Amino acid sequence: MPILDLNPALRGEPAHTLVLFHHAGGSSRGFAPLLPHLPADWRVWGVDLPGRLLDRGTARCRTAAEAVDYLRTTLGPALSGPFSVFGHSLGALLAFEVARRLESERRGPCWLGVSGSRAPQRLGAVPSPSRPARDLLSQVHGLGGWPGDHDDRHALARLVARTLSADLNLVDDYAYTPGTPLRTALSVFGGKDDPLAPAAALGEWSALASGPVPCHTWPGGHFYLYEHAEAVCARLVASCRSQTTRG
Structure with missing residues (x-):
């Protein structure tokens, strides 16, 4: 299914819906370290881009615009009640465009x-992030952490490499179109030592919103959020609740 239910234990009406968009080369299941730190009465959805890894029966998105259309079309009929969106890396760009x-x-x-x-x-x-991103994410998806024999690991590595390359092509294709500043409350998260999204540059997101844009950083690199899952989720949940309370 395009929408993955990441909190299947939920019973009854959710207090809130949180939609998660994955990074390049990843999937919604990569958010697993965050899930224990999110409220039990929240519906948590992940939306994977098509054509991931073993999903060869679905054509990949060829452009960033196609990816946004896919995510919007997939989510639209399912959304009801108050909801928030969180995206990491490529997922952040797509989350921003879907929110717009x-x-x-x-x-x-x-x-x-x-x-x-x-x-x-x-x-x-700035120089395209795709080259350092390919190098960094290839290290994260290194062979050493995968089960199976040598041939299995290399076969899986090839699948990951193709998925990663296709996703980073979306970043290269992306072109920002100026528009009305977001009315949606916006928060920025990052790693203090992230080479792909330097902490000093995160404040530039503030130009895209009509209200204040808090910026939260933690020690670590591009995947800081998995090292600080509890603290990141505490900030995420507090931010969501402050907006739903106002509403």
Whole structure:
């Protein structure tokens, strides 16, 4: 299914819905370290881009615009009640664009969290992140951590490499289009030592919102959020609840 239920133990109506968008080369299941630290009465959804790893029956998105259309079309009919969106790396760019699309349809989220990404309007003003991203993410998806024999690991590595390459092509294809500042509350998350989204540059997201944009950083690199899952989730939950309480 395109929408993954990451809190299947939930019974009854959710107090809130949180939608998670994965990083390049990953999937929604990669958010597993965060799940124990999210409220038990929340519905938590992950939306994977098509064509991931063994999902060869679905065509991959060829452009960033196709990815945004896919995510919007997948989510649209399912959303009801208050919801928030959080994306990491590539997922942050896509979450921002999906939030803009939903706002234009008067269905915007309560809160948008973006993590591990430069501000969209700045991507064209700095060297493309795809080369260092390919190197960094290839290390994260190294062979040593996978089960199976040598041939199995190499076969899986090839699948991951193809998925990662296709996802990073979306980053290269992405072009920011100026528009109305977000009305949705926006928060920025990052690692203090992230080479792909330097902490000093995260404040540039503030130009895209109509209200204040708090910026939260933790020690670590691009995947800081998994090293500080409890603290990151505490900040995420507090941010969501502050907006739903106001509403």
